[in-house]
Amino acid sequence: MFLDKSRQLRQNCSGQYTMSKVNSAANEKERKHIVKETETILKRFTRKKQYLIPILQGVQGKLGYLPRESMLKIADYLGIAAIDVYSVVTFYNQFRLNPPGKHSIRVCLGTACHMKGGYITLDAWKRRLKIDSGETTPDREFDLDIVACVGCCTMAPVTVVDEKPEGQVEPTRVDGLLLGFGYEEGKKEKEKSESK
């Protein structure tokens, strides 16, 4: 439930860190898609500020994250400043500012999992995917994040892979799971250098 993104906001408050990066549509086609989906969601709500969070949840449910275009549209619709939308988005752990990967990796760092080495598992994922938690791999295959207790502490340490909790995910299991996705270390680089 807690994403590393929230850390960025808290640190914004103390003025020590930079703002979280807002992502925009990559091209016109994507922009149109974003606008269309956002409008469909907006139609379900009246223009009351109390619907801001359900609207954001709806849009993220459709798009997987909250791009700049959506936030602006929502602000406009509710008649509130864009910064107010941004501040709510960055306050809550649930909302993402970057597009999700094809596969989502959520490492449980609830108390039980932490004590059974969840942090070691997280390191292993970071090492293999070469990203930090809260990030998406450049090829948009995987995104990595942490969650708190998902309720299967018996199987700690747990990683939720594409919504399915996997138990006893230790570093070797990390490699095993990645292998299951046909992702081997160095494979991508090799392919690249071969195609050159």
Added chain:
Amino acid sequence: MKASELPAAAVFREIKERAESHVRELKQNKTYIMVGAATCGRAAGALDVLKAFREEIKKHNLDCPVIEVGCMGHCYAEPIVIIGKPGYPAICYGYVNPVIAERLVNEFILGENPCPEFVIGALEANDMLPSFQDFPRAEHEQKIVLKNCGHIDPADIEQYIAAGGYAGLAKILGMAPQNVIDEVKKSGLRGRGGAGFPTGIKWQYCRDAKRTPRYVICNADEGDPGAFVDRAILESDPHSVIEGIIIAGYGVGARYGYIYVRAEYPLAVARLETALKQAKKLNLTGSHVLGSDFSFDIQIFQGSGAFVCGEETALIASIEGNAGMPRYRPPYPAVQGLFGKPTVVNNVKTLAYVPRIINNGAEWFRGIGSRESPGTAVFALAGKIVNTGMVEVPMGTTLRQIIFNVGSGIPNKKSFKAVQIGGPSGGCLPEAALDLPVDFDSLQNAGAIMGSGGMVVCDEEDCMVEIARYFLEFTQRESCGKCTFCRLGTKQMLELLADFTQGKGKIEDIDLLEKLAGEIKAGSLCQLGRTAPNPILTTLRYFRQEYEEHITLGRCPALMCQDLIAYYILPDKCERSCDACVGECTVEAIYSHPKKRYKIIDQEKCVKCGTCLKACPPQYNAIVKLSPPSEVPEDNLKEKAQKSKP
């Protein structure tokens, strides 16, 4: 006579009769199968088991309902299945998989072999199989809010009604609202959301604040990263919570109810949605509930994952569409809450007790538990304990009884070190505190809190400094940033603790930490900030020596802190011809001694993942953790130097 003219009791009687005949049809004189499919069960593969049963039943063309139920609390043995067959007691099976499912159908349901090898226990005492009553834990357990969990289908309102559900609602509709509040006051029920505030008194405040409309909010935010009781109740018995909300609504004179549930609990949300629809259909909510003058509607609000939103004023801000930041109290929400109107905020468990209190009477409830804390305590047991899962015991049961009798103690022959209660706001209690009776006040005196019901057991391999750091990292991240002390103070404390776990601390820092803790307690607005130092204060109080060892010797006695340990292969023990660890190491840090053939860990490459330690065959057991890392013998490091030279 029109339905709306019938008194509520008569309308309800009809509903109840229908429900009872439905359940009779479902289960009586018939074989039935119940599969526990709450989140933890699903994670362990309960849905596959469910499918396997359904397929087998269909294949053999049997008249045997396969019912999806919630969580029985025996999470350690998931997936769990209960089979009822005429002529047998209802039997509970554990660790079921599709293959076992098939066998159970063929041997027990079609045959007469109850397959004792898969049995955990029978639900009733009998002379065929051991029953739960024979377990040592049965002596301590008493189920009130967990009573239905795992025994009824949460998606079938009639099973809840047949089990006595909604009778409390039917009863109070014939009572004056003030009498409902009086009954709850008399029961001595205290809020289970953390602080233990008397529920009846809170309701009275709300009722006495004359403005309308009033609201009831069920707090299902459950942000403690080690607790899952509220979720399990919502997934397994959502109607008991809904009934509690309606009764609270009637008592305080509210028109609307909200359930604030975390969006990260998708199954709980789905169960609630179904349950609310069913309740509305039977007119248990909506306008003129059961034909009375009382109208009440409930809606779900999905929280977006911020620990601080569990705090009632932050929760209200969040429903209003704002960032969830707490505000100063008073005014309390009971007087001025949602949209400025009187609002009762109660925890899931608190509300789940209410129907039972109404049904059985305040006296009954008072008779359970201790004087100042009547009723039961519900905990999510996790960590280094054999029987992980949910336990419900009368208040006043000791920690030792919960951990060793109900939870069956510490696995792998390790010894008990501490128990963490109350999550990020709670504390770590040592062996010496084990005979403490569990209730709101005694836990508080020991420095922990009842909190949301997370109980995490630590063994000798868990480092107390690291646990304090873990919780501080959590609160620091979750601080909403409103108060300077909470925002910056937690950050400072976290930095100090991180230094300790890296062996960089100074001995004076311990005093600094204590001073900061006091200031943060005094200078923070909400309980998040005020309780954030608890994990540090309790570990300092009971395990100070461990802090000192980290600082002065750079040593982590529990061998947990990554920066203070090194993995080392004992040359004498390493079996030359074995290379189990070499292949397992995820970063290829292990190599053979060029001449002597034993294995050596390249300390610079090693990322301390611990894989090799598990890979080394138990008969050799050659890999150990050393702390501080300087314990690794010089010559072992030299080998590396030699190797790197061509």
